Amino acid sequence: MRKRYFDHVATNPLDSRVFEAMMPYFTEDFGNPLSLYGLGTKAKEAIENARLQVALLINSKSSEIIFTSSGAEANNFAFRGIALARQNEGKHVIVSKMEHHSILNSARFLEKMGFAVTFLPVDKYGTVDPDTVKKSITKETTLISIIHASSEVGTIEPIKEIGRIAKEKGIVFHTDAVAAAGNIPVDVKELGVDLLSMAAHQFYGPKGAGALYVREGMRIVPLIYGGIQESGRRAGTENVPAIVGMGKAAELAKDEMADRVGQAKKLRDKLINGVSGIENVYLTGHPENRLPAHASFTVEFIEGEAMLLLLAAKGIYAASGSACSSKALKASPVLLSMGVPSNLAQGSIVFTLGKDNTEEDIDYLLSEFPQVIKRLREMSPYAKGWGMKGEGGECTVQK
Amino acid sequence: MRKRYFDHVATNPLDSRVFEAMMPYFTEDFGNPLSLYGLGTKAKEAIENARLQVALLINSKSSEIIFTSSGAEANNFAFRGIALARQNEGKHVIVSKMEHHSILNSARFLEKMGFAVTFLPVDKYGTVDPDTVKKSITKETTLISIIHASSEVGTIEPIKEIGRIAKEKGIVFHTDAVAAAGNIPVDVKELGVDLLSMAAHQFYGPKGAGALYVREGMRIVPLIYGGIQESGRRAGTENVPAIVGMGKAAELAKDEMADRVGQAKKLRDKLINGVSGIENVYLTGHPENRLPAHASFTVEFIEGEAMLLLLAAKGIYAASGSACSSKALKASPVLLSMGVPSNLAQGSIVFTLGKDNTEEDIDYLLSEFPQVIKRLREMSPYAKGWGMKGEGGECTVQK
Numbered sequence: 107m108r109k110r111y112f113d114h115v116a117t118n119p120l121d122s123r124v125f126e127a128m129m130p131y132f133t134e135d136f137g138n139p140l141s142l143y144g145l146g147t148k149a150k151e152a153i154e155n156a157r158l159q160v161a162l163l164i165n166s167k168s169s170e171i172i173f174t175s176s177g178a179e180a181n182n183f184a185f186r187g188i189a190l191a192r193q194n195e196g197k198h199v200i201v202s203k204m205e206h207h208s209i210l211n212s213a214r215f216l217e218k219m220g221f222a223v224t225f226l227p228v229d230k231y232g233t234v235d236p237d238t239v240k241k242s243i244t245k246e247t248t249l250i251s252i253i254h255a256s257s258e259v260g261t262i263e264p265i266k267e268i269g270r271i272a273k274e275k276g277i278v279f280h281t282d283a284v285a286a287a288g289n290i291p292v293d294v295k296e297l298g299v300d301l302l303s304m305a306a307h308q309f310y311g312p313k314g315a316g317a318l319y320v321r322e323g324m325r326i327v328p329l330i331y332g333g334i335q336e337s338g339r340r341a342g343t344e345n346v347p348a349i350v351g352m353g354k355a356a357e358l359a360k361d362e363m364a365d366r367v368g369q370a371k372k373l374r375d376k377l378i379n380g381v382s383g384i385e386n387v388y389l390t391g392h393p394e395n396r397l398p399a400h401a402s403f404t405v406e407f408i409e410g411e412a413m414l415l416l417l418a419a420k421g422i423y424a425a426s427g428s429a430c431s432s433k434a435l436k437a438s439p440v441l442l443s444m445g446v447p448s449n450l451a452q453g454s455i456v457f458t459l460g461k462d463n464t465e466e467d468i469d470y471l472l473s474e475f476p477q478v479i480k481r482l483r484e485m486s487p488y489a490k491g492w493g494m495k496g497e498g499g500e501c502t503v504q505k
Numbered sequence: 506m507r508k509r510y511f512d513h514v515a516t517n518p519l520d521s522r523v524f525e526a527m528m529p530y531f532t533e534d535f536g537n538p539l540s541l542y543g544l545g546t547k548a549k550e551a552i553e554n555a556r557l558q559v560a561l562l563i564n565s566k567s568s569e570i571i572f573t574s575s576g577a578e579a580n581n582f583a584f585r586g587i588a589l590a591r592q593n594e595g596k597h598v599i600v601s602k603m604e605h606h607s608i609l610n611s612a613r614f615l616e617k618m619g620f621a622v623t624f625l626p627v628d629k630y631g632t633v634d635p636d637t638v639k640k641s642i643t644k645e646t647t648l649i650s651i652i653h654a655s656s657e658v659g660t661i662e663p664i665k666e667i668g669r670i671a672k673e674k675g676i677v678f679h680t681d682a683v684a685a686a687g688n689i690p691v692d693v694k695e696l697g698v699d700l701l702s703m704a705a706h707q708f709y710g711p712k713g714a715g716a717l718y719v720r721e722g723m724r725i726v727p728l729i730y731g732g733i734q735e736s737g738r739r740a741g742t743e744n745v746p747a748i749v750g751m752g753k754a755a756e757l758a759k760d761e762m763a764d765r766v767g768q769a770k771k772l773r774d775k776l777i778n779g780v781s782g783i784e785n786v787y788l789t790g791h792p793e794n795r796l797p798a799h800a801s802f803t804v805e806f807i808e809g810e811a812m813l814l815l816l817a818a819k820g821i822y823a824a825s826g827s828a829c830s831s832k833a834l835k836a837s838p839v840l841l842s843m844g845v846p847s848n849l850a851q852g853s854i855v856f857t858l859g860k861d862n863t864e865e866d867i868d869y870l871l872s873e874f875p876q877v878i879k880r881l882r883e884m885s886p887y888a889k890g891w892g893m894k895g896e897g898g899e900c901t902v903q904k
Contacts, residue, residue, distance in 0.1 A: 109544075116537035116545075117742060125531055132524055132711070138515035141824065142810065143817035145508075146515075175574030175713065176741030178731040208731030208740055215730060307742060312531070314574065314713040314744030329728065331614060332577040332607030341607055342575030343516060343706060345713030348744070411541065418542035425540065 107421040110467045114308075114399060115257045115285060115458040116425055120351070121310035127354040128312065131347040139344050140333065149346045156353025160317050163356040164283075164302060165293040172318045172336045173349050177284035177305030179329065180318040181208035183340070184280045184301040187326040188249045189216055192278065196246035202226040202234045203443035204253050204263070206282055210439075222246065231392040232261040232444045240271050247277050254283035254302075255290070258427040258440045258456065259391030260400030262286070269298025278324070284308055284316075288359040289397060290367065294319055301326075306348070310461070311355030315348035366461050370399035373459050373468050377401045380472040384479060390427065390441065390454065399459040402427055404441070404450045408482040413455050416478045422471055427454035506820040509866045513707075513798060514656045514684060514857040515824055519750070520709035526753040527711065530746040538743050539732065548745045555752025559716050562755040563682075563701060564692040571717045571735045572748050576683035576704030578728065579717040580607035582739070583679045583700040586725040587648045588615055591677065595645035601625040601633045602842035603652050603662070605681055609838075621645065630791040631660040631843045639670050646676050653682035653701075654689070657826040657839045657855065658790030659799030661685070668697025677723070683707055683715075687758040688796060689766065693718055700725075705747070709860070710754030714747035765860050769798035772858050772867050776800045779871035783878060789826065789840065789853065798858040801826055803840070803849045807881040812854050815877045821870055826853035 111119070131152060137145025139153055157168045174180045185208075189199055201213050203225050213223045224242045228234055234252055243250075250272050255262045265281050272279035280301040283292055287302070288309025294302055301324070306315040320326055320339075332341025359366075378401050381387055386406035405413065410426025417424055427438045441451040457471070510518070530551060536544025538552055556567045573579045584607075588598055600612050602624050612622045623641045627633055633651055642649075649671050654661045664680050671678035679700040682691055686701070687708025693701055700723070705714040719725055719738075731740025758765075777800050780786055785805035804812065809825025816823055826837045840850040856870070 111544075113537075113540060113542075116540050117535060119535045120531050132519050136516065136518045138512075141512060141515050141822070142813050143512075143822045145510075145822060175578070175744065176729075178741035179574070179729050181731070182729050182740075206731065208729070211727075211730035211740075215726075305742070312744075312746075313742055314747050316741075327614075328610075330575075330578050330581050330607070331610035332580070332605065341581075341610075342577035342715075343704070343712055345574065345711075345744075345747070347711075348713050348747075414541050423540070423542045423544060 159353035178208040180303035183329040192248035198246035236267040254286035257285040260396035306352035312351040315352035558752035577607040579702035582728040591647035597645035653685035656684040659795035705751035714751035
């Protein structure tokens with residue numbers, strides 16, 4: 107059976123052109139970039155070339171890019187690195203309830219270290235109100251971190267507006283652009299951000315490569331101490347092939363951005379229109395300000411996990427915003443913070459398109475998905491009024 | 506010109522059998538291990554298989570292995586993670602002067618956070634005296650971290666003896682086994698360590714994969730917060746191909762350990778005997794208790810960097826224990842702590858052999874190296890008594 111992949115938010119397949127660019131650094135050009143001889147300098151040059159490619163994607167300087175092993179590492183590094191570097195100026199940081207766990211859990215770590223953290227509420231679309239950001243700023247505030255776009259509901263946040271507020275108040279502003287960078291145009295100068303996280307595998311690059319943009323002159327405490335790699339800001343022997351792959355993927359994303367976005371929007375709108383016709387199925391996230399390849403829904407009376415499994419049996423790979431489906435088995439905090447009732451949040455389903463999806467894929471999805479829903483509702487105790495399992499977002503841990 | 510690689514301590518070439526094992530996870534099997542459908546479970550199974558392979562290499566349980574992106578990350582994670590987890594029990598940690606910068610700089614970070622750190626001295630071979638460890642323990646001591654084997658001088662430390670002391674006193678014991686694991690037999694039970702760091706690219710695995718052994722039941726604060734990967738102890742989408750590669754490399758290292766060690770010792774001894782015949786050249790590190798593939802020297806009157814460049818011109822790739830040669834341009838703290846005078850420390854050269862080096866490689870090295878030394882000494886202001894540049898270990902930063 108042909109597999110149709112609608113889970114690009116989980117990870118992207120590696121672009122064959124990217125893999126080709128990486129290949130020599132696995133084999134003949136395996137040197138350590140710190141070594142002085144030819145093998146080392148070749149690896150070093152490859153990394154610097156990739157740094158430029160990534161910089162060009164977000165309109166920064168090369169020297170403002172620090173490579174990491176993942177978006178999560180970039181988020182931890184940015185968030186804790188700035189909070190610690192500025193702790194003598196204040197111990198209050200602001201995040202939104204839309205943040206990824208790498209930010210939320212870093213924030214909880216800071217709380218244990220005596221920091222105060224504001225977790226900003228969001229509206230029903232998951233949008234952060236810049237005014238709320240402004241109002242939550244105190245004299246102690248040193249850092250604001252707001253996600254660029256939600257991987258769970260696709261909503262794009264008003265980063266530029268928040269950036270303006272942060273700048274006015276002299277507060278450092280970080281955005282987690284893991285789901286955005288490489289998928290929509292991202293310009294650090296236009297956005298007015300001081301730090302920005304990204305991950306290569308979100309735009310057809312390899313796993314194991316992420317990057318943090320750190321605006322020139324910004325002080326930051328390292329997360330990983332050690333050697334002099336990345337100008338002493340991130341230690342560890344560089345993952346040369348992965349970094350090279352990230353660079354190539356960034357170059358391709360930049361070159362093909364308009365086409366990819368155009369095609370994704372067309373297919374996404376067809377998908378949303380088709381799915382929205384199904385009874386008791388609701389779009390989550392913002393109807394317009396959303397990632398071009400992102401379509402997310404809640405389906406009443408059934409659970410995300412069951413949908414995923416039945417869809418997979420039909421060769422359709424998707425995700426569920428309910429973390430239950432990703433082996434954590436709790437109702438999605440993001441959906442709950444948007445005011446989605448916990449029973450409905452359990453029925454979350456997320457389709458994220460990629461550059462290789464076709465119109466025929468969408469047709470297939472639209473023909474199969476309603477049947478999956480119908481079948482599950484026929485089996486569902488909820489649909490029959492048997493009450494909710496896991497009311498309040500609790501569910502047992504899957505073994 | 507044929508290249509002869511004697512810098513396995515910087516990084517190893519990737520074993521083609523390892524690359525082959527990784528390949529499918531770059532292409533068809535690109536799924537995210539957290540995903541519930543087939544692509545995800547396949548990736549998850551691959552990671553669990555690799556975890557077992559790594560566990561078998563060091564005689565641990567699978568559940569005691571946490572994958573990281575590098576040895577440096579594993580060291581940071583272990584060292585700070587334990588110190589923070591145990592800070593209510595005490596704020597004193599012990600390391601040696603032989604440690605890698607990932608430990609030394611993590612220690613300095615802890616000092617800034619109000620911890621006391623003891624930096625243990627070593628003897629002229631770079632060996633830590635277990636009695637000195639014992640004497641430096643206070644009621645406040647919560648963690649001892651001693652390197653298993655030095656990448657710079659090859660000396661193997663008395664880990665087992667120190668492990669016994671740590672256990673007696675109820676102190677957590679970590680060893681940085683980045684240069685040791687996969688290259689000499691390492692058994693965490695026999696060594697009596699609670700945590701152990703390793704890096705795949707040190708035993709023919711890929712860059713971008715490391716691991717930390719954490720003994721069952723040990724509390725540790727994460728370094729990278731986020732999702733539920735690695736049982737919530739290390740977040741970030743797993744670098745599946747690199748992890749698979751680390752597993753395969755661990756399996757091969759275990760299977761071929763005896764042969765590799767035997768061959769390395771034979772070639773190393775030939776190399777050491779040959780080089781030791783050159784005037785004013787001294788072996789660094791322990792003459793017997795050293796890594797089987799490791800031969801390191803100081804060469805009087807000349808600088809490591811110059812040797813590296815001339816050797817490279819002859820197709821011989823080596824390293825210099827002097828950090829000057831690895832672009833940091835300071836005299837090696839490790840050599841200085843062993844009592845090597847700073848002028849001699851500048852003339853450090855390190856040859857590290859690999860499984861693919863041949864006896865003919867050693868013959869070639871032994872025929873070329875004396876000529877390199879002779880030529881440099883003829884040019885050297887030091888040999889002519891012009892005094893030392895960079896006395897006291899200072900040298901300018903290379904641009």
